[in-house]
Amino acid sequence: MGAARGGAAVICAVSVLLALRVPDYPLALACGGAESDEPRLLADRYDRGRVIALDDRARAAGARVGQSVVQAAAVASNARVFVHDAERAHLVWNDMLDALDAVTPLVHDVREGIAMLDLRGIAGDPPRWIAQAEHALAHFGLPLRIGVGANAFCAYAAGWIAHGTVLAQDDAAERLAPLPLDVLDLDPNAQTRLHLLGVTTLGALARLPHGPFVRRFGRDAARWHEWARGIDRTPFVPRGHALAIEAALFGEGNADDEAAVVFALRVLLARICGDLERCGRRTSLLRIEVELDNGETRAFDVQLATSTADERAMLDVARAKIEGVRFDAPLVGLRARAMRLDEGGEALALVRGDDIDRQSVAVLLARLEAVLGEPVQRARTRAAYPLEERFTYEPFVLPAREAGGEAIPLAAARVVPQLRLLAVQAIDVRVRHGEPHVVDGRTVVRCAGPWRIDDGWFGSPIARDEYDIVLDDGEVCRIYRQGTHWYLRGSYD
Numbered sequence: 001m002g003a004a005r006g007g008a009a010v011i012c013a014v015s016v017l018l019a020l021r022v023p024d025y026p027l028a029l030a031c032g033g034a035e036s037d038e039p040r041l042l043a044d045r046y047d048r049g050r051v052i053a054l055d056d057r058a059r060a061a062g063a064r065v066g067q068s069v070v071q072a073a074a075v076a077s078n079a080r081v082f083v084h085d086a087e088r089a090h091l092v093w094n095d096m097l098d099a100l101d102a103v104t105p106l107v108h109d110v111r112e113g114i115a116m117l118d119l120r121g122i123a124g125d126p127p128r129w130i131a132q133a134e135h136a137l138a139h140f141g142l143p144l145r146i147g148v149g150a151n152a153f154c155a156y157a158a159g160w161i162a163h164g165t166v167l168a169q170d171d172a173a174e175r176l177a178p179l180p181l182d183v184l185d186l187d188p189n190a191q192t193r194l195h196l197l198g199v200t201t202l203g204a205l206a207r208l209p210h211g212p213f214v215r216r217f218g219r220d221a222a223r224w225h226e227w228a229r230g231i232d233r234t235p236f237v238p239r240g241h242a243l244a245i246e247a248a249l250f251g252e253g254n255a256d257d258e259a260a261v262v263f264a265l266r267v268l269l270a271r272i273c274g275d276l277e278r279c280g281r282r283t284s285l286l287r288i289e290v291e292l293d294n295g296e297t298r299a300f301d302v303q304l305a306t307s308t309a310d311e312r313a314m315l316d317v318a319r320a321k322i323e324g325v326r327f328d329a330p331l332v333g334l335r336a337r338a339m340r341l342d343e344g345g346e347a348l349a350l351v352r353g354d355d356i357d358r359q360s361v362a363v364l365l366a367r368l369e370a371v372l373g374e375p376v377q378r379a380r381t382r383a384a385y386p387l388e389e390r391f392t393y394e395p396f397v398l399p400a401r402e403a404g405g406e407a408i409p410l411a412a413a414r415v416v417p418q419l420r421l422l423a424v425q426a427i428d429v430r431v432r433h434g435e436p437h438v439v440d441g442r443t444v445v446r447c448a449g450p451w452r453i454d455d456g457w458f459g460s461p462i463a464r465d466e467y468d469i470v471l472d473d474g475e476v477c478r479i480y481r482q483g484t485h486w487y488l489r490g491s492y493d
Contacts, residue, residue: 019155025113027053030082039079153232172230177203211443222473246337247271268336276309283338291333429486446470
C-alpha cells in the first residue's frame, strides 16, 4: 500500500487515468456475473454456433475460441453453454458508461468491457476514485478490474497486476516487465511469432532493439514497444452522449391519399426542426418509417444535400423520396427520425474574403484585452540563427484601409512542414559516420545537417549543431548536439 500511495503522488502531479475492465465482458454478462465451478462457453448463436469466449476452466480443459460448440463441449464435457445477446450487451454497456458519469464526465469508451476515465481535477485520490467507480457499477453485478496510471496503457495494465493497483510513470517499466503479452491484445499470429523467439513477457519485449523489431513486425510494433516500456501516446477521446431526435404519429386516424401523407410528414418535420434548433444541431440524414393498416411496415432513408434544420428543405427531399411509392393500405403510423446529428453553429468570420470587418475586430480586441489585462500581440518572424529567436511579438494594430477600399493582395503561401518547438529534453543518441544513427532506441533512416549555430558572443553564448532526422516509425524531428550531450528541440507536423 505504501508503494501505491507513493505512486499516486507522482501521478496526480501530471495526469490521472482510471482504467476499468470487465474481464470477458460478453461471457460475464451472459452468466450474470455469478461464480461457478463448471466450465462455461459463450457461443455466437443457438444453432451450429461457434465459441466466442470461454472461462479459464474451459480453456484448461482444451476448449478454444473459434471451435464449434460441439468440438468445445467434447473436450470440456461438463461445460455450460451460453448464447451471446449482442443487442443486450451493447445496451448494458452503455448503461454502465452512463453510470460512470457520477465519477467524471470524461469517459473514453475503448470497447465493450473496457473504459478509461480522466480524473484530472476530480477531488480525491486513487483509492477514493476506485471506490466511487465500484459503487457506481455495483448494481450491475459484474466483476471489475480497476487500475490507475499516468497514461492509458499504464492504467489498463495496473488492473492486470491486481485490482486497485496504482502504477506511477517512474516505475512503470519495472512493474510491467513480468506481465504476459496477453496484456497487449496482440494478433494471435504476432503473439505466436514472439513466443517462438522466446518473448513471452513485456520485459522481454521491451529489451528488443527498437529498429529491427519494428521492421520485422510492422508499424504497430513501435506502439507495442513503447507500451512495454510504460509509454503511451494514445489520445484520450471522451465519448459523446447520444441524442435521439424523432417525432411520430400513431393512433391518430389514417391517411389514404398523398395530401394527407404530406401534411402528416410536415407536422413531424416541424417538430424535429424545433428540437434541432433547441439543441443547436443539424442533420443530413432522415429515416421515414410508415406503418400500414394491414400491419406492413416500410422504412426510407432520406439523404439531404447538406446538413440543415430547415423544415422546407427536408420536406422537399422527403416528399420526392416517397411520392412515387405505392402503398397497399392506408397509413396508420408515421415516424421521422434524424439519424445523423451535426453541430449546428454557423461560422461567423471576422474576415470575409479580403474585406476586414474592422468594427468586429476592434470589439474583439477590446474584449480580449479586458480579459487578459494586457495588450493583444501578434507574432512575426525574423531572420535569426537560433530557432527560439526566429520570431518576436509586437502589439496588434489594425492596418490602415487603402484609398478606394481596395484590398492589398496576399502573397501566395507555400505549404511547408511546420516545426513545433517542444520543451528541450535530453535524448540518447548513438552516432555512426559522424551522423545520428539511433535516437532513444529508434533507428534514423534519413538525416539532414548539421547546421552550426554559433551566436551570442556576449552574455549567454550559443554553440550547437542541429539536425533534421526521420525515424523508422515515421516521426520527423529537430535535434541538436551541444558539447557532448544531445537534445530534442522540436517535431515537424
